């Protein structure tokens with residue numbers, strides 16, 4: 001369920017109130033530069049238009065839109081960062097065209113409908129934070145018919161990879177269980193309290209923490225054991241709130257280029273700036289968070305460790321389905337369930353069992 | 363103000379639901395051992411008595427009380443850890459005498475009044491977490507007249523110390539400010555956005571983070587430049603909720619044993635198990651978190667860095683007052699304000715200004 005607003009402010013919005021955090025995002029130039037290109041190379045789309053920036057943060061996207069010639073920009077921000085955005089806009093002589101409004105998108109009023117909605121709403125593995133909800137809310141309420149969403153499309157990918165992190169996690173898990181044994185022994189000898197009965201519960205808790213949690217990583221392309229596959233794409237002009245809030249279920253098929261083992265899936269996303277059908281962009285811009293030899297964006301990739309390792313032969317395919325569900329106690333966090341098997345003519349594939357893995361994206 | 367219960371569960375209670383965290387506390391044997399001694403060396407006080415354990419966690423203190431001969435122990439725990447406590451109590455054959463009740467202390471009912479309340483409620487710098495509120499609530503509602511609190515007394519201390527951490531923090535702060543300069547330059551050259559106007563705001567934010575935040579530390583006694591002084595003590599039998607919730611204001615005087623500089627105050631606490639006036643303990647036990655050459659408890663000490671360093675001469679005294687106030691947006695976190703000057707016959711002392719420092723305990 002949705003958190004009460006006060007909890008949401010304490011847990012979600014709070015970090016966005018710090019310049020430090022806004023700076024982290026701004027200096028991810030692959031990110032900020034992509035938005036800059038998407039606006040500046042499509043100046044013709046922005047000239048004379050009314051724009052809404054959902055979650056303006058430091059005000060940067062509103063500033064880009066105004067620089068590109070927008071007649072009016074509404075820059076909505078939930079946190080106290082709104083005051084700094086206003087200051088920045090003032091210092092850059094754009095106060096006459098940008099109006100900063102502090103409040104959640106769900107609660108504010110705008111005096112007119114808008115031609116373009118721009119927003120940087122993407123979280124880890126695209127969906128974490130569920131901020132896209134607020135963007136769709138804004139679209140349904142304030143976007144003129146035929147208006148354009150920036151970005152307009154989003155896609156989710158999986159790739160089979162090999163990473164040291166999987167073994168490291170297993171090693172840490174085993175260390176934690178050894179620590180527990182020593183602890184149980186101590187509690188008995190120091191206080192005469194027998195804690196054996198909690199062995200299984202501790203094992204399960206630690207297993208969840210070490211083996212069933214996805215992790216941020218900067219994956220190098222050489223770690224990929226086959227090309228990524230897109231398992232889900234969204235058109236932000238037509239995606240409904242209902243579809244977004246429902247569990248995402250999709251199947252995937254991954255080609256393997258080498259014989260050997262894969263011990264993780266890497267998940268990542270891209271977004272495209274293509275404008276709307278009625279107002280297409282003049283130049284399409286792509287912001288990708290795929291593994292990149294020059295280093296990752298601040299989103300990195302999400303890795304989903306596989307225990308045990310999956311053995312494959314060149315030409316085999318990993319075939320499966322993935323489910324992404326919002327957590328019941330916090331709609332901004334996700335649970336991911338991946339079911340897969342190896343298909344192909346190889347002996348390994350023929351003997352490959354169906355495997356089920358569960359993960360948290362915290 | 364007090365958080366709504368849902369926010370409090372999301373932010374405060376959540377960590378206590380993990381065995382991992384309970385284990386961390388249990389294996390702090392200076393802590394657990396002190397409670398064990400306090401109960402076992404005062405068996406005569408526990409025999410045949412009714413005991414309430416406020417925040418039983420794993421159930422450990424309830425188990426100690428039952429082992430010491432308590433007739434009945436009520437073990438109250440807000441989180442799902444209650445189920446593991448029940449399991450542990452069952453495995454140690456004490457289910458007939460310990461009743462685990464899941465719920466917040468403020469919301470549960472007990473079928474009878476109790477002779478003893480035992481609880482491990484102390485947070486960093488004693489007061490962080492404000493869990494003592496729940497213990498006083500339990501006392502006022504459920505403790506028989508003349509009943510005893512375990513622990514019965516608590517004291518807060520300050521000591522003047524020297525630590526590398528203060529310079530390190532200053533260094534990190536300067537690094538953050540240099541990073542900001544480079545960032546402002548980049549934003550201008552990449553996107554033509556002038557961010558100078560936020561220099562002061564960023565400086566202030568980072569100053570708060572690096573220089574006005576107290577930090578956990580394991581202080582070695584040799585770092586102390588003079589003996590600690592107790593600036594506040596609490597008798598848990600008579601302390602009122604009103605006094606506890608009000609800002610704590612106290613003055614202190616610290617003797618300096620050496621000439622040289624001090625660049626931090628170390629704050630720590632101890633608690634005593636002395637029983638009540640009507641039911642005094644047979645053996646007093648002390649649980650201290652003072653700097654210790656054999657290493658600290660899991661509470662460590664809280665250090666309050668001093669910028670700039672305070673220069674002193676042997677025989678001078680640091681004289682001042684300290685205020686500890688609950689944060690308005692979260693009553694479990696604290697702000698600390700320390701005002702001090704150096705007094706004495708030395709030239710340094712004669713020229714010493716009055717200094718004001720503010721800190722967060724996060």
Ligand SMILES: Nc1ncnc2c1ncn2[C@@H]1O[C@H](CSCC[C@H](N)C(=O)O)[C@@H](O)[C@H]1O
Nearest residue numbers: 016055056057076077078103104105120134
């Ligand atoms: N429902 C909502 N209403 C208003 N602001 C929101 C919101 N959900 C998230 N935000 C804000 O949206 C911002 C997302 S981060 C992106 C900031 C800025 N647009 C940039 O590109 O650099 C955060 O500052 C967050 O506080």
Ligand SMILES: Nc1ncnc2c1ncn2[C@@H]1O[C@H](CSCC[C@H](N)C(=O)O)[C@@H](O)[C@H]1O
Nearest residue numbers: 378417418419438439440465466467482496
């Ligand atoms: N108001 C309240 N009601 C019930 N439990 C509370 C509470 N405030 C804190 N707690 C619980 O109190 C515990 C404090 S930690 C101490 C645990 C245990 N007594 C031990 O000594 O090892 C946590 O498990 C926390 O969840």
